[in-house]
Each structure stands twice: as structure tokens, then as C-alpha cells.
Amino acid sequence: MNIEYLEDIIESKKLTVAVFGLGRIGLPTALMYAKGGYQVNGIDINLELIEDLKLKKTFIDEPGLPEILNDMVDSKKITFSDNFEFAIKNSDVIVICVPTPVSINKVPNYVAIKDVAQKIGKFLSPNKIIINESSVSPTTIETIITPIIEHESHLKVNDDFGICSCPERADPGKIVENWNKVARIVGGSSDEIGKTIVKLYQQISLAQIYQVSTPGTANAVKLTENIFRDVNIALMNEFAVLYERLGIDVKEVIEGSSTKYNFQPHYPGPGVGGPCLPANSYYIIQDAEKVDYIPFLIRVSREINDRMPQNVLELIINALNYVGKSLKNSTITVLGVSYKANVRDIQISPAMKVIEYLQMKEARIQVWDPYYKSEKIGNFTVSDNLSDSFENSDCVVILTDHKEFFNLNFDSLKNQTNGEFVIVDSRNIYDCNKLPKDTIYCGVGRKLQKL
Numbered sequence: 001m002n003i004e005y006l007e008d009i010i011e012s013k014k015l016t017v018a019v020f021g022l023g024r025i026g027l028p029t030a031l032m033y034a035k036g037g038y039q040v041n042g043i044d045i046n047l048e049l050i051e052d053l054k055l056k057k058t059f060i061d062e063p064g065l066p067e068i069l070n071d072m073v074d075s076k077k078i079t080f081s082d083n084f085e086f087a088i089k090n091s092d093v094i095v096i097c098v099p100t101p102v103s104i105n106k107v108p109n110y111v112a113i114k115d116v117a118q119k120i121g122k123f124l125s126p127n128k129i130i131i132n133e134s135s136v137s138p139t140t141i142e143t144i145i146t147p148i149i150e151h152e153s154h155l156k157v158n159d160d161f162g163i164c165s166c167p168e169r170a171d172p173g174k175i176v177e178n179w180n181k182v183a184r185i186v187g188g189s190s191d192e193i194g195k196t197i198v199k200l201y202q203q204i205s206l207a208q209i210y211q212v213s214t215p216g217t218a219n220a221v222k223l224t225e226n227i228f229r230d231v232n233i234a235l236m237n238e239f240a241v242l243y244e245r246l247g248i249d250v251k252e253v254i255e256g257s258s259t260k261y262n263f264q265p266h267y268p269g270p271g272v273g274g275p276c277l278p279a280n281s282y283y284i285i286q287d288a289e290k291v292d293y294i295p296f297l298i299r300v301s302r303e304i305n306d307r308m309p310q311n312v313l314e315l316i317i318n319a320l321n322y323v324g325k326s327l328k329n330s331t332i333t334v335l336g337v338s339y340k341a342n343v344r345d346i347q348i349s350p351a352m353k354v355i356e357y358l359q360m361k362e363a364r365i366q367v368w369d370p371y372y373k374s375e376k377i378g379n380f381t382v383s384d385n386l387s388d389s390f391e392n393s394d395c396v397v398i399l400t401d402h403k404e405f406f407n408l409n410f411d412s413l414k415n416q417t418n419g420e421f422v423i424v425d426s427r428n429i430y431d432c433n434k435l436p437k438d439t440i441y442c443g444v445g446r447k448l449q450k451l
């Protein structure tokens with residue numbers, strides 16, 4: 001490989017980049033390469049998406065992204081097509097941002113990334129570098145993707161082409177904001193390939209670009225940080241279920257534990273959602289199986305978190321029973337559908353799971369989420385406003401800790417509800433001392449009580 005040539009065109013911005021997959025991650029990535037001064041060939045298989053992007057239209061809800069799309073299309077720094085052959089032949093760096101979802105039976109699905117690897121191999125010529133940003137297990141690049149590319153291209157990694165992993169660590173809803181803040185991890189098939197890609201990312205981001213020794217190590221870093229989070233959330237969910245039974249307020253316990261300098265607070269809730277945490281463990285579990293190891297803690301943490309929507313359903317049933325009502329035919333006000341606070345995103349949202357359970361139990365739901373006003377989602381439509389969702393309600397359930405829910409005027413809203421005012425606060429956002437007198441209240445890890 002002629003590394004000097006690649007480093008020259010990185011420096012002079014003459015390098016051309018192809019980005020495969022123009023979704024929540026690929027589009028921002030492609031636009032940031034273009035914004036950094038590189039010519040970008042954006043590739044996707046969704047022809048409708050390609051036409052929308054050519055017209056500067058995107059439905060990805062990332063603040064700041066539409067403006068960058070507009071500027072980069074106008075400046076002709078980016079093109080969109082499904083012509084992967086042209087893109088591979090006419091790009092020096094090829095970035096992979098295609099889906100690697102975990103299927104219903106909890107197994108990573110690598111169909112898309114293998115498809116792209118096949119296409120890259122077929123049209124690859126020497127002296128190019130492939131960067132994988134998609135979430136994969138620590139062994140996937142070295143044992144699956146690289147062999148496919150070598151087989152299809154009859155080229156040899158490091159001799160003829162380079163490959164590296166730069167796993168995406170974006171925080172959905174803050175991708176543009178975090179672009180220059182969140183450190184990136186780069187692991188190359190050789191040290192010099194890694195160093196070259198570090199230089200490329202340093203041209204397009206002000207964040208720390210941290211090199212590790214291999215693509216697998218880079219993928220392990222990303223999975224470790226996310227699974228660390230998933231396991232710690234599971235621990236707090238377990239404490240919450242236990243303390244609820246012991247009559248101890250878990251919110252008070254976490255506040256107390258947080259006075260210890262090395263306690264890292266995590267918070268119980270209705271479950272763990274989003275595109276990352278619910279899926280990342282299964283990449284590791286799959287690799288562990290290959291070496292006859294069972295990661296018990298990682299597996300059981302997933303089970304604990306996946307059971308939390310059921311726990312919230314039980315809280316609702318108990319709260320209704322406390323006021324002499326049953327769930328069937330009760331009207332439930334559901335506040336929040338997003339998987340986490342202050343974003344418009346229902347990817348693997350625990351709220352959607354709780355709603356599904358409520359509907360299975362034949363409760364009537366009235367949903368309010370300020371990020372989905374009046375929108376039809378699956379088999380329900382979000383209310384047009386907060387007040388409508390309280391009309392004749394038997395129980396109010398908070399499922400997302402949106403900032404808009406922190407200071408609701410319950411003294412007024414409670415007058416619209418049916419009978420005793422019941423709140424199930426699955427995000428533990430409320431201070432019981434500030435809720436209306438006689439409210440029937442419980443949280444996740446906060447016992448059922450009349451205030």
C-alpha cells in the first residue's frame with residue numbers, strides 16, 4: 001500500500017469518500033466528511049431515500065442536520081445514488097454504516113454488512129481503506145468481513161487494502177452537537193492503517209481520536225462501554241424491585257449513595273430502549289459462544305431490563321386495585337412514548353412495550369408525548385394536547401422523563417380525571433411532597449402510598 005499517497009490526499013482534501021448506508025448514522029457521517037472538505041459519494045439501496053436526499057429532504061430528527069444537508073448538496077460536495085460500483089471504483093476510503101440489527105431471536109443479523117463487503121470486494125482496487133462504523137462483535141471484522149473482501153477482490157489486507165473499525169458512539173438526538181465532543185475510537189488492520197485513519201478523522205472532527213491496536217479492539221471498546229451501562233441499569237432495576245418490597249425509596253437511596261465519590265449513579269425505569277443498549281450485549285454473547293464461554297452477568301442483566309415493562313404493568317394493576325378498579329376498561333393516561341428523555345425516537349422503546357401490555361389487558365389508553373403530537377403510532381394516535389390525555393383518566397403513567405413532564409399542573413389536571421388521582425411514575429421524576437394531597441402514588445422502587 002502507498003500510505004504516503006493516502007496521507008497526502010487526506011491532507012490536501014483530494015481524498016474521495018464513499019459512505020454505504022445513509023440512515024441515522026450514515027447520513028450525518030457522510031455530511032461531516034463533506035463538511036470537512038472531502039468529496040462524498042453517498043450510497044444507499046433505498047431509491048426513495050436517495051431521491052429525497054437529492055432534494056435536500058431528510059426525516060432524520062437530528063438538530064442541525066437539515067442545514068448541513070442543504071449546504072453540502074448546494075456546494076455539490078456530496079452526491080447520492082445506489083451506484084455502488086461507481087462509488088467503490090471512484091473513492092479512496094469506503095465507510096460502512098449499514099444496519100446490523102439483532103433479530104427477534106437475539107442474534108446479530110449481518111446480512112447487510114456482508115452484502116456491502118461482497119460489493120466492495122468485487123470492485124475494489126489496491127490502495128484503498130475501508131472503515132466500518134456499524135456495530136459488530138469484536139471478531140466480526142477480522143473473521144467475517146475481511147475474508148469476504150479478500151476472497152472477492154483477490155487482494156490481501158494490509159498489502160493491498162486497509163480496513164479499520166471506528167464504531168459509532170453517537171447519542172441519538174445530539175449527533176451533530178456531539179460530533180466535535182465525543183471521542184472516537186479507531187482500530188486499524190495495521191498500525192499504519194490505524195494512524196492514517198486517525199489523521200482522516202482529525203480532519204473532520206475536533207474530538208479526541210483515540211487509536212487502539214485492531215478493529216476488534218475498537219468494537220470491544222464500544223460494546224464494553226454500552227454493556228457496562230446496560231448491566232448497571234439492570235443492577236439499579238433489581239435494587240428498585242427489591243426496595244419497593246422493603247418499603248425503601250430507591251430514589252432516596254441513589255441520592256444518598258451518590259454522596260460517595262466513586263459511586264456511579266444509574267437509574268431504574270420502565271426498561272432499556274434505543275438502538276444500542278438493548279442490542280449490544282448480543283454481539284458479545286455471540287462471540288462468547290464461539291469460545292465456549294457463557295457471559296452470565298451480561299445475559300441476566302438483559303433479562304432484568306427486558307422484564308421492567310412487565311413490572312410497570314404490575315404497578316399499574318396494583319395502583320388501580322388500591323382504588324377498587326381493575327385494568328380492564330380503565331382509562332390510562334400514558335405520558336411519553338420515546339425511549340429516553342427529550343428525543344423523538346421510539347426505537348425499542350420500553351414505553352411501547354408497556355402500551356402493548358395495557359392494550360392486551362383491554363385498558364383504554366390516552367397517550368401524550370410532546371415529540372409526537374397528534375401522530376399515529378402503530379394502533380394508537382397520540383393526543384393533540386396534554387389536557388385531552390387526562391380526560392376521565394383512571395391512572396396517569398409516566399413512561400418517558402421528558403423535561404416537559406417535570407412541572408405539570410396536577411392541581412388542575414387532576415380535576416379532569418375519574419375518581420381518585422393515581423400516578424405511576426416509572427421514571428421516579430416526582431417529589432412526593434410536591435404532588436396534590438391524597439394522590440395515590442408509586443414509582444419503580446417507590447412503594448404504593450396515599451400522599
Ligand SMILES: NC(=O)C1=CN([C@@H]2O[C@H](COP(=O)(O)OP(=O)(O)OC[C@H]3O[C@@H](n4cnc5c(N)ncnc54)[C@H](O)[C@@H]3O)[C@@H](O)[C@H]2O)C=CC1
Pocket residue numbers: 020021022023024025026043044045046049097098099100101112113115116133134135136168169170171172275276
Ligand atoms: N441509530 C443510532 O443511534 C446508532 C446506530 N449505530 C449503528 O449504526 C449502524 C447503522 O444504523 P442506523 O444508521 O441507525 O440504521 P438506519 O436503519 O437508520 O439506516 C441504515 C441505512 O442503510 C441502508 N442500507 C441497508 N442495507 C444496505 C446495503 N446493503 N447497502 C447500502 N445501504 C444499505 C438502509 O436503506 C438505510 O438507509 C448499525 O450498525 C447501528 O447498530 C451505532 C450507534 C448508534
Ligand SMILES: CC(=O)N[C@@H]1[C@@H](OP(=O)(O)OP(=O)(O)OC[C@H]2O[C@@H](n3ccc(=O)[nH]c3=O)[C@H](O)[C@@H]2O)O[C@H](C(=O)O)[C@@H](O)[C@@H]1O
Pocket residue numbers: 168169170171172225226229233265266267268269270271272273274275276277339340341350
Ligand atoms: C452509540 C451509542 O451506543 N450511544 C449510546 C447512546 O445511548 P442511548 O441513546 O441508547 O441512551 P442511553 O442514555 O444509554 O439510554 C438507553 C436506555 O436506558 C435507559 N436508562 C438510561 C440510563 C439509566 O440510568 N437508566 C435507564 O433506564 C434510557 O431511558 C434508555 O431507554 O447515547 C449515550 C449518550 O451519549 O448518552 C451513550 O452513552 C450510549 O453509548
